Amino acid sequence: xxxxxxxxxxxxxxxxxxxxxxxxxxxxxxxxxxxxxxxxxxxxxxxxxxxxxxxxxxxxxxxxxxxxxxxxxxxxxxxxxxxxxxxxxxxxxxxxxxxxxxxxxxxxxxxxxx
Amino acid sequence: xxxxxxxxxxxxxxxxxxxxxxxxxxxxxxxxxxxxxxxxxxxxxxxxxxxxxxxxxxxxxxxxxxxxxxxxxxxxxxxxxxxxxxxxxxxxxxxxxxxxxxxxxxxxxx
Numbered sequence: 740x741x742x743x744x745x746x747x748x749x750x751x752x753x754x755x756x757x758x759x760x761x762x763x764x765x766x767x768x769x770x771x772x773x774x775x776x777x778x779x780x781x782x783x784x785x786x787x788x789x790x791x792x793x794x795x796x797x798x799x800x801x802x803x804x805x806x807x808x809x810x811x812x813x814x815x816x817x818x819x820x821x822x823x824x825x826x827x828x829x830x831x832x833x834x835x836x837x838x839x840x841x842x843x844x845x846x847x848x849x850x851x852x853x
Numbered sequence: 854x855x856x857x858x859x860x861x862x863x864x865x866x867x868x869x870x871x872x873x874x875x876x877x878x879x880x881x882x883x884x885x886x887x888x889x890x891x892x893x894x895x896x897x898x899x900x901x902x903x904x905x906x907x908x909x910x911x912x913x914x915x916x917x918x919x920x921x922x923x924x925x926x927x928x929x930x931x932x933x934x935x936x937x938x939x940x941x942x943x944x945x946x947x948x949x950x951x952x953x954x955x956x957x958x959x960x961x962x963x
Contacts, residue, residue: 841886843898
């Protein structure tokens with residue numbers, strides 16, 4: 740299996756621009772997660788989908804952030820407009836079923852907003 | 854939300870030595886997971902231990918869980934230079950939402 744695939748791997752953008760991060764979960768997995776990692780705050784759960792439905796988006800920082808999962812094999816995380824404080828590594832992860840199963844992470848999208 | 858806290862924060866050891874990291878958490882859990890992250894890479898799952906388990910082994914890794922003390926430990930035996938990485942514990946209270954600790958930087962000196 741190819742694992743969780745994220746794109747782009749690296750992105751540098753100017754403040755105010757729209758950023759779209761993409762994720763393809765492992766085939767057959769029905770849970771998908773977006774995490775953000777920074778030095779200051781560590782790893783934070785942004786949003787959790789189950790069977791393509793957002794279950795918990797309490798970690799989404801503010802209205803500038805939105806996430807969609809139009810089908811079982813694709814999800815996007817969008818930031819509009821982006822700000823320098825959004826600079827971080829954004830990880831997508833997926834798992835099969837509910838709690839208690841291994842969660843597999845992608846390689847991350849390294850975002851820098853200047 | 855609860856969060857694992859690893860201790861010590863940074864560890865530097867000689868190749869061949871054992872490395873032990875501890876993780877504490879605050880609330881009840883369904884399971885606890887350990888992950889490794891190499892510099893510039895994603896997180897790699899190492900071991901999952903359920904709340905009704907006390908110890909688990911995987912190759913050179915040994916994980917213990919003490920739910921009465923709300924703590925877990927990760928032992929890496931006979932460390933290798935390739936074990937140099939950050940190690941994270943993550944707790945799952947049973948709702949599939951992992952809460953991660955700040956991570957533990959391990960450096961294995963050849």
